[in-house]
Amino acid sequence: GIQVEQSPPDLILQEGANSTLRCNFSDSVNNLQWFHQNPWGQLINLFYIPSGTKQNGRLSATTVATERYSLLYISSSQTTDSGVYFCASAGGTSYGKLTFGQGTILTVHP
Amino acid sequence: GAGVSQSPRYKVAKRGQDVALRCDPISGHVSLFWYQQALGQGPEFLTYFQNEAQLDKSGLPSDRFFAERPEGSVSTLKIQRTQQEDSAVYLCASSFFRAAVYEQYFGPGTRLTVT
Numbered sequence: 439g440i441q442v443e444q445s446p447p448d449l450i451l452q453e454g455a456n457s458t459l460r461c462n463f464s465d466s467v468n469n470l471q472w473f474h475q476n477p478w479g480q481l482i483n484l485f486y487i488p489s490g491t492k493q494n495g496r497l498s499a500t501t502v503a504t505e506r507y508s509l510l511y512i513s514s515s516q517t518t519d520s521g522v523y524f525c526a527s528a529g530g531t532s533y534g535k536l537t538f539g540q541g542t543i544l545t546v547h548p
Numbered sequence: 549g550a551g552v553s554q555s556p557r558y559k560v561a562k563r564g565q566d567v568a569l570r571c572d573p574i575s576g577h578v579s580l581f582w583y584q585q586a587l588g589q590g591p592e593f594l595t596y597f598q599n600e601a602q603l604d605k606s607g608l609p610s611d612r613f614f615a616e617r618p619e620g621s622v623s624t625l626k627i628q629r630t631q632q633e634d635s636a637v638y639l640c641a642s643s644f645f646r647a648a649v650y651e652q653y654f655g656p657g658t659r660l661t662v663t
Binding site for chain 2: 538
């Protein structure tokens with residue numbers, strides 16, 4: 439099945455800094471999602487982005503499907519951005535079963 | 549509208565007990581998924597339903613795990629004779645499954661601890 443790798447595994451920032459999280463996937467995909475898992479364990483949808491570029495406030499994402507990677511950009515980070523960021527992709531099935539990466543643990547200090 | 553809901557949020561079971569975890573998907577969502585998340589790991593696929601049909605159960609770790617969705621809405625994941633290695637967060641997700649769009653929405657999870 440498809441494999442998903444995320445980098446870096448850990449990231450520590452000062453409030454206000456910018457960051458880029460990367461997700462590599464091993465095959466063509468029909469679904470690519472970025473999630474933020476908050477301290478209570480809830481997976482919050484950030485982007486549904488199997489290809490192209492999207493922006494939502496301080497967050498943006500780009501997926502280059504032909505090169506099998508996706509990037510999540512966080513600008514002007516805030517302490518509330520802390521948590522685990524997951525990339526998940528799906529390919530090879532008709533219904534979008536997700537394979538998750540190991541996540542990036544982001545810590546933003548005030 | 550309402551999101552995916554799961555109950556109970558926390559469950560403590562003694563080894564050998566049976567447990568049942570419930571998922572209420574977003575109204576109208578055809579697809580329903582169960583995932584298992586071990587501590588410090590990303591979620592891993594367990595099983596998939598399209599309406600009431602269980603089309604993929606390749607991720608279920610053993611025959612002690614059983615899932616159903618009899619009326620194509622609410623789903624129950626049952627674990628028989630729980631073992632300590634079953635301790636994890638169990639996540640449910642649903643998707644509208646319209647053509648070429650597969651975005652999944654997750655519930656808050658059920659944290660199962662087997663003692």
